[in-house]
Structures are given as structure tokens and as C-alpha cells.
Amino acid sequence: MSSPATEPILREAPQTAYAAVKPSYLSDLKPYPVMKDSGVPWLGKVPEHWEVRRIKSLFRELDQRRGDGRGVLLSLTRTRGIIPQSEATNHLASAEDLSKYKVCKPGDLVMNRMQAWSGMFAASTYQGVISPDYSVFAAIDEVHVKYFEHLFKTPILVDQFAQRSKGVGSGFNRLYTPDFGTVPVAVPPRREQAAIVHFLDHSDRRIRRYIGAKQKLIALLEEQKQAIIHRAVTRGLDPNVRLKPSGVEWLGEVPEHWEVWQVGHFASVGNGSTPSRGNAAYWSGGTYPWLNSSSVNARIIKAVNQFVTDKALRECHLPRVAAGSVLVAITGQGRTRGTSALLAIEATINQHIAFLTPREPKQTASAEYLQTFLVAAYPELRHMSDDSGSTKGALTCEDLRHFRVLLPPLDEQDRIVRWVRDATFEGHSALQVAEREIALLREYRSRLIADVVTGKLNVREAAARLPDIDDEALDTDKAGGLAEGEDVDNRDDAGSVAVLDE
Template sequence: MICDLKPYPEMKGTSIPWLEELPAGWSVCRNGSLFVQRIETGFADLAILEVSLKTGVRVREFGGSSRKQIMEDRAKYKRASCGDVAYNMMRMWQGAVGVAPVDGLVSPAYVVARPLPGVLPHYFAYLFRTDAYMGEVDNYSRGIVKDRNRLYWEQFKQIQTPCPPTAEQAAIVRFLDHADRKIRRYIRAKQTLIKLLEEQKQVIIHRAVTGGLDPNVRLKPSGEEWLGDVPEHWEIRRVKSLSLVKRGASPRPIADQKYFDEGGEYAWVRIADVSASRKYLEETTQRLSVLGESMSVRLQPGALLLSIAGSVGKPIITKIKCCIHDGFVYFPQYHGNADFLYRVFSCGAPFGRLGKLGTQLNLNTDTVGGIRLGLPPDGEQGVIVAYLDEATTGIEQAVACVRREINLLHEYRTRLIADVVTGKLDVREAAAQLPDEEQEPQLLDDLDEISDPEEAALDDLDTAPEDP
């Protein structure tokens, strides 16, 4: 179906800086002629909504969340009616915009735009999240520091926007919703495969770091559930007996550009950098200035760190000079085999009594320090590490391959949406032939969620907005 799509038969030039041409039947409108601002407060009983960078507007879940925020006066929060477009003023340029799924409340730092008759909000939500449109939003945003730029209503309503006839808006939404569901199903299947592969790897690691490699070795009770019986000659030690466990630190406000320097000596480690790496950290997307590194924690190559926020419980060994924020802990006095301790943490089992691995673990310096593990002699640790490196390489390569396939699906989805909402592809006939389908729950799981606590904090700036 998608491969049969064709361009519109007739196009025309536009006055939009980032869009050279549109279908002849489309118009160009300023947002102020498509939406009106809704500023309604005093509805304290409504659900709290949030605008995610990746998933749009959704009802906010507070139970068990590390991002829980106390709402001191919900009466000051803005009402967003079902079908309104809401956006985070500070993150609209990154795609923090969507359609309210229910009547609810949004932060005073958000803008609520009520669509006028003939305006289908879901078409515009797709459009607003395209790279080209987000670039235009960035041009209209105002602020002292780029990462703190805000798109106020007065600027939003001036932006020129392509506007198809209402019937075509509906056809585009119908087509993209259908395509999106298919792509998400593919991604979900691949995520399931990754989960199975990771579980297989963890079983191999767990067996080796608790029982060693000799099937005939004499065992003794460890007194620890996750360890079970361990080789008789191993020591049972708490992590804190091997080293202090300390947290990283972050310069604040973290978005201030004076803390960053592309030529800086120390790399700045975010949860996203760790999530994208395997055993070793070899590069990051940002580097700190001298001032920035002085306000953080410097680590040297070979240091082991463990995430306690975002992708909770993920260990990594750095191969570069780096600085870490307080979403990580490190082990400054540990002089043993870092690769062995990495394998102990990476099997996930030591965290079993502390919560669910991934995002719901209760990890801090005390809980990590209190973990008990089996410690073989140094030479045996090296043998176990070498065995696991070889035994898990094939699995890790398979996982990396599936992740690349997921990234390609994301790229395809992004390109398809951009081409359809800007009139490069005509989907009217294809949309008319689609079967009716029920909406599905969100399927993109953690691959589409914010993983860095610093980004989460920026997305969560739910306080009163600054004056323009």
C-alpha cells in the first residue's frame, strides 16, 4: 500500500520558508487562524496531563514514579479539553506537543490551543512533530539560552502552517494512524526478541558469577537468595566492603552552555550514552568545559559506574575521561577486577529484592553498597570474565542487529509522516480503502521514552512560566 503512493497531481509554491511547494488544493494559514488559546483554571479535580517529548500528551502516572511531583495548588493548572493541542513552551522545538486524550490539567508552563471548526488536531500534531516544523518553532522561540527558549502563544500564532482541506486532514490522519500501528507492531515484536536475548545472556552470566565454571567444585550456602550456593573457596562480601559507593554530581542549571565545551577534556555522561553502549563507554554526545567538570565528578578510564536513574541498574566501564551526574554511582576505592564486578551487576539478579530492573529499582549509595556478592580469587575472576566475553558476544551482536532494525523503522516512520503531512505523498485513495481498526495501547516501550534524568527534569519544568 505505502509503496503505491504517488505525488499530488498538481503543486503550487508557498510562502513558508521551509516548504517550497504544496498541493494545489491546500492553503497556508497562520496558527492564530487555526487555534485560539485556552486559559481556563480552577478545575482541580481533573487528571494531570503531561507532554512527553516522544509520546505526546498523556495522563500522568504518579504511582512508583521517580519523577513524582507534588502539586501544591492544582487550581492554578490550565484545563485542556479532550481534542485540544497542548505544548510545553520550553520543549516545543523538540516535539513536546500533542492532543489531549481526555479533559485534564496541564502545567502553567504549557500552552493550550483549542482548534477552530474545520481543524483536526491530530493532523497538526503529526505536522508539529516533524523535523522541519520543529526547526521553524525554534526560529520563533525566545530566550536567553537556546536550551531555555520558549515558544509563547504570541509567537506560536504567527507561524505559517500548511493546511489541507478538512476532508484531507481526516484522510491523512486515518492513513498515518494505520501505518503507525503497523510500524509499532513490528517494533514491539523486535523489542520482544531483544528482551528474550537479554534474558538468555543474563542466565549465562548469573550462572558464572554465582557458581564459577567448574561443575565439580564443592559448594557452600551463601545466605543470599540471589547467590544460592557458591564455591566453597569464594568469599561473601558486601559491595561497600570493597569500596565506598558515591554519587556523581551535576553543574546546575544543566542547560547553561557555559558548562559545555566541544573541545573539553572530560566527556559528559548521560543515561542515553550508557543505554546506547554495551560493556564499555567509548564516546558521548557532549563534553564539559573546565568550569563544568569542576562542578561534577571526574572519572578516569577503567572506572566502573552504575546508573541509578533512567535505565536503572545498568553498569558500564568507561574507556575515556568522563564526568557523571547524580543519576550514577561509582566506586572510587575499588581496585579489583572491574570487569568481574561489571558482570555481577549486568546479570540483574543482585537487584532482585530492590524492585523491577529498568526504571523502578530503588537504587542509591546505601542499597548498592549493601549488595552481597560472591568473590572468587583474582585469577579465577579473570578466567570467568574471559569466558563470559566469549559466551555473550554472539548474543550482544544479535541484539545490536535488532536495535539497528528498530532504528531503521523509526527513521522510516519519521520520513513517512513528514512526506505525508507536507503534501509530498497523496494518501487520499489509500486512506479510503483502509479497514476500520481499534486504537492500540502505546507499544514503543522504553525505546521511545525519556531515559536521561536531566532531560526528564527539563521536560518536567511544571512551574509558572517566565514572563516574555
């Protein structure tokens, strides 16, 4: 049977998703027959034959520096583990920087000290060097390091790491090795660790393949939506309209009666900031909505989950952004940069978002039309932010002020917005279903892993019946586009890089 925690989550997903990742061997899982009190209140009961040991008895920290500035620069990513940094970003450190980097070998465990509270651990399969701000550990005993990577990402351990992290503000806390080492964990025998990893590799592979396929579907739906919107905001709805050169390369010919405007000529443009997390007076008891860059992934922003105080508004020079503005994400390594959303409430924003507020009373553009146009302009905004192949990777408020948009008369803007909404409704609904499936499957995977590595489910018999997974099969998955993609964005609220080297 599946665990009580995981079963309801997966049942929420459509049955096609359920069948894809819930093979028969998952139905046979049962709890361990005999459990014992771990002696640690937050650990609770564990299988009788498991040991409870402190992490410092399992791993020791290494601090070997490269010195000569040579070696493959590695990054710790949230979804792909340890990979060459050239695969994660086009911003590479200099040889002088690398001389201070730590040596990382296959089998080492790497911890991002600033993100341990969010489960940033990975077992390395590469030889290279990694950020000096990371901690590198080697196993003391004969343990399966991949098992501990899974274990250290579970909510129960992450909570302990968060409690032991030190610093100013939650976004800048570090977990230091002595504090990390004092955490007690339940440890199965080495052979059972290997069986657990084998089982989870199989389950994870099925889930990743299904998520990868769904992500390909989402990409196709987004491409279809993009084409519909681009046509509507560059040619209008009348197929017989007379055209003229726009003077903007990516727009081409446009309706003769439409005008090309720079955004700054009809809208106010600016961005915000992140009040210090270490100053409780900026956050505690706050009532004014504050948004980070992930909020633009919603097409319309109607609610928030973070609030700042009036003191923060005054002292941190936060803008009061009016409802009816358009927000644009201006930084980020994922797909978020260049994404726009309509703000339906008054709020303030962080430094990774820009607001575009059409001016009154002589309104030239409606916010709904402007946001629709920016959806069509997403590829051009990305191109601008990449700065023709450099490492810029960001938009500026000045870029947006000078960005040129097409403006039909206001009544025609409204007709285009309504038409686009109707024309993309079916595809948008399908996209939302696919995204919901992915979210549920990711949550199911996290809960399944947590149940297995903390001794809630016995997978020894199931693992013994599974075939080996070879590297060639995994490579085939990736080559076929069925491997799960990287997360959408990689910046935390405070703007620090969360999945790449600092």
C-alpha cells in the same frame, strides 16, 4: 513510490522488516502533480491547493483551571501521547496541586512549552487536568487536530519552535504562545487532513506492531543473557565446586572459596553534575568528555559526543573518572536505571550516573568482572531503587557503596568474564540486530510522516482504499503485547523530566 528520503532508510533494515511495514499501497505513492511556492523560504514548495496560514489563525489557547482539585490527572508522554498519569508514573500530585492544573478535553492540543523544541505535542482523547506549565489549545476552524500533532513533530517545524523558544540554556527554553502562533504552516483541506491521518494511522499501526514484536524478542534475549550471567557470577564455572550460604538472599549458596564484599570496601564511588547550559564558558570549546545517563546503554563506552571545558571541571566539582571504571545509572523511569557499562576512556559524568573505580594497587576486583556482576544484579538494583514499592525511584551512591557483590580470585574473575563473553555472543548479536531494526523503522516512520504532512507525498488515493481502524482492534494490539513500548528513558541531559509532567 516512496519518497527519496524514506526509501534508503528502510532498505538498510533486513528484508523481513521491509516487507512487514512496506505493503503495496506504499509503493503507489506519488508526489502531488502541481506545487506552488509557499512564500516562506523554509517551507519551500507546497501542493497548489494547500493554504499557508499562521498557527494563531488555527488554534487559540485555553486556560481553564479545575479549582476544586478533582479530575483525572493526565500526562503528556513522548510515545503514547496524552494518558492518565497513573499509567505513566507512581508519583501523583495532591488534590491541592490539582486545583491549579489546567482542564484538558478530548480534541484539545497540548504542548509542553519546555519541550516544544523536541516535538512534545499531543491531541488529547481524555477529559482531565494537566500540568499548569503546559499550554492547552482548542481549534478555531474545523481542523483535524491529530494532523497538526503529526505536523508539529516534524523536523522542519521543530526547528522553527527551537528558534522561537526563549530562556537560559537550551534545556530550559520555553515556547510561549505568541511566538508559537506566528509560525506559518501549510494546511490541506479538512477532508484531506482526515485522509492523511487515516493513512498514517494504518502505517503507524503496522510499524508499531512489528516494533512491539521485536521488543518482545529483545526481552526474551535479555532474559536468556541474564540467566547465563547470573549462573556464572553466583556459581562459577565448576559444576562440582563446594558451596556455602552467602548470607545474601538473592545470591543464595555460592562457591566456598569466594568472598562477599561491599563495593565501597574495594572501589571508590561517586557521581557528577551537569554544568549550567546557560554558561557558555562551561561548554563552548570544551574538550573533556562528559557523559549523561543514556551512555550506560552501551556495554562499553569508547566515545562521547558532549564535552566540557576545564573551567567546568574546576567550578562544577566534576570528577575525573578513570578509564577502567564502571558506570551505573542511578535515576530514570525507564529501563536505564540500574544499567551499568564499562568506561574505556577517561571522562566526567552527570548527576544521574555513579562511578565505581576499583582501587589500586591491591586490586580485589577487575572492572570487567564487576560490570558483569552488576548485569546479573540488575533486578536487585531495580528493587533497591524502587524502595519496596515507594516512589523513591532512584539509587544513591551510599546504596552502591553498601551493595554486596561476590568476588572470586582475580584469575577466576578473568575466566568468568571470558566465558560469559563467549556464551552470550550469539544472543547479543541477535539483540543488536533487533535493536538496529527498531531504530531504522522508527527513523523511517518519522521521515514518512514528515513527507506526508508537509506535502511531499500524495496519500489521498491510498487512504481511500484502506479500511477503517476501530478502537477494538487497537485494544487487541495492546492486549496482545504488540503495541510499541515506551522509550527506554525519560530524562534529558539536565535532569528534567522530559516525557512526564514536571
